[in-house]
Amino acid sequence: MSTLQSIVRRGTSLTAAIALAVGAVVPAVPVHADALNPLTDRSLTLSSSAPGWEYLDGSGNPTYAPPNSGANGQKTGNYFKFKVSSTAVVKTMSFQYCTTSAGDCLAPGDNGWNSGTRNPDTSTTSDLNIHNDNAGEVSNANFGNIINTSTGDIQTIPGGDISTVNYGTHPGNNYTGNYIVMYNNGGTWTQSTGWDLSVHNVETGTVGAETATGKNNYIVLTNSSGMSLTAGQEVQVLFFASDNDFYITNPGSNEFFVKINTYNDEYDGGNDYLGLSDLAPASEDYIIDGGVTVANVMNHSIRIQTKVLETMQFSVGTVDPNMLASDDGDGVSTPSTLEKALYADTTGLTGETKHGVCDPILGGMSPSDPVNVLRMGRKTAENSLEVANTFATHSFWRLSSNSSAGATVYYSGNTLSNTVGDEIAEIGSTEELPKTGEEQFGLALANGKLGSAADLDLDNDASPDVFSHPVDYTVEATYEQGADDTATTQGVDDSTTTDNSGNSSWHSPRLWPLIPDANYDEGAGTLNGTPTAKFAFVSSSTLIPEPIASENSQVVDCVTGRMRYIANIAATTPAGIYTTAINYIAAPQY
């Protein structure tokens, strides 16, 4: 039998092109195939074809380039797939990385030498090097999680000791292990367990003679029980990279070849069984199949860089345009309510103004309305408060920001006061029910209470995951007024949904992902009779703004807060015109 060793001796200077050609035609040549007992249908897939000196993401950071990711050529995994030609029990497999497909083996790399010393890796050069600190076999218990046993495809990468933050390609699991040997067992991929891994330097030359890199270029897998295979059976050997336990550093440039051999005996360094000299060059005494190479070419990663700029749109007002109809006017002589609210001058408008997916909150129903002015009290009595009833009004704010660390929304303002300094007592920082006959001024979000049942299906699995804190547009008759009293509906107008149909960015007004503060989350509900809504307010917010809703882990996708205000007076509350200005502050964190 003509082994790889003999081929090597005969062809010392095969070019890469020839090698590729050989690799391609050998299986098709029956004579050679019989002679070589070739591994067929072989392939090598690299987790990254980036040079070994390249290990950063598009931003030049390691964040999105963890081990095993496409951007990381320094810590790669290699996935081998082949079919065996012989029916035998395989107890050892070797994988030798060389610059040529046959003949003398020089490990791949472009570091070069300096007076008989191999240069270290630099920012533009690297040698192939197999790093093994504590490589372990993936346990059979996790095999089904990592491998699709029907297709043999990798479903997830073992997390191992990868410490990179949990973004993008990071496995984000606790599956340990760095390699898997498996075979196709009648359509079901089955793990062969019990394999031990060791890495070595096996090159023909020496570093001193500048004919070797001295780097680890040889992997040995051995198993005392072995893996019983029949001719034509598919095998996969997968090596996964981790931060420290195991990884393969790609060479800095050019193609390389991996010589794969299988053996019929186990390897133990030559103590009782096979040693390296029995494996490489492959000994005719022990080899089953092999002598075949595969090649890959190093490419720079394609770095695509763009910028997403910081954005923020924060609007505070008294009318949510989503409540307004876009089709209640002819657009020219009789502008729609929406048009009137949006534009100070509707002259020249030629059509209906349509709703957008995140229209800013408006300052009033029409340009002639005073901006952001709300009145509270009995309408028929010049907006007077009464000792026996709780009165309310409401406003809105809407925030959209691509701040990846969320945002916090604060309010700032004093309680209601008259011109001579009399004040309606603040409720305080702890939420309370409305109490008639007692002075109270408070506010709260009418966006649903914390702890309510989930209603938002984030992962589209037909099972709600979080509570969306939807805007509650309910108005309490008689006792609550707002600038939007004349809106066609106290809720989202149908035309809003129609105008935005088909736009995936549209969603019903909600507060999520912002989460309301526990003392400001119960503004929805009844105010009089048997009140259920609760409110709080601190006048010290004038100097130290009070947070009412926040979130710190994701972007703020068009969130809407409906603020409800209440006031109660005692019989002794000094008469007068009471006013206040409540400001809202949004602080995104990018």
Add this chain to the structure above:
Amino acid sequence: MKSTMGHHVKHHVFRWHAFGHAWRRIWTEESLAILLAVFVFAMPVSASTRFTERGLFMHSATPGATTKYTVTLTYVTPAPVGSLDMLFCVDPIPHHPCEVPPGLDVSNATLVDQTGETGFTISEQTTNHIVLSRLPSMITSGGSSSYTFDNIVNPTNVDQSFSIRLRSHSSTDASGPQIDFGSVKGQVTEGIQLYTQVPPMLIFCFAQEVEVGCTDTNDTYYTDMGELDENSTLVAYSQMAVGTNATAGFSITAHGSPPAAGTSIIDPIETPSPSIPGTNQFGINLVANSNPAIGNNPEGPFANAIPAADYGTPDLYKFVDGDEVAFSPNVSLMRKFTVSYILNSSPDLRPGVYSTTITFIASGRF
């Protein structure tokens, strides 16, 4: 020769020692360590990265208001930082021309607080630009840093957000290559104006007897005080209750004329005086008396409602038309007053039926 050689060597050793000693005074081990650290860690500077955890907290979002800004950020690149450049523009793109947010003015800003990476002072500022400087030193805090400025005038355009373009430099004047960069955004908004009113309220009731809260009266408004006698004092009483939410309280005045029968008049007491039988006297007060035993002190929870001074002393009576007899300086709810009436006559008082009508008026001082 050996000795000479040894001396020569020693001399050189001494010179090297002296030379080294002199330089050690300048380049201490610590200095060299810092220099080495600077050399090692300064290398990544060229790969500028974004500050993380960037935020802007405006203490007031009112357009045009003078307020505080707190800028937070986390330095990422381990490099010596000598300056932090803050440029206030409409958009956050570093290389775009900077359009100054209308109305914004940071030229009078003062740095009032700093945490994390500290030691900065404002070294340069214009309407929309602040440069913080310090002696260049390696980033050490590892966590978030914050810088709070006072006396910043907010932009005035509520329709668009504005940005602060941030850059750190190793130089002290924000020159040279940047280390970390990034932007934060803020937006001014119109506040919500709330208007309401508390209606004026005055509760007042009057009769011979009333409840404190004016919930009931005995509907009696006439009293026959009996026959005048030079040796005794005729007495009567009435009650009134009052409450108001007037900021400056209420005032009750008494109006009427002294009892008269035709042209004969029983003189009113014009200064607070005791009851003296045998003299013509008509007077009132609003407290409990012992001479004669009549009247009650004011009742009810609001002690700020009191009789006027001339009508609030036991056993002293007075009546002057239009006098204020009770008042409160501020909101009072409720208070009941008992008005005591005395009538004395001299022996020569002309016979007749003496009568009068006394009216009380309560006014709220809103």
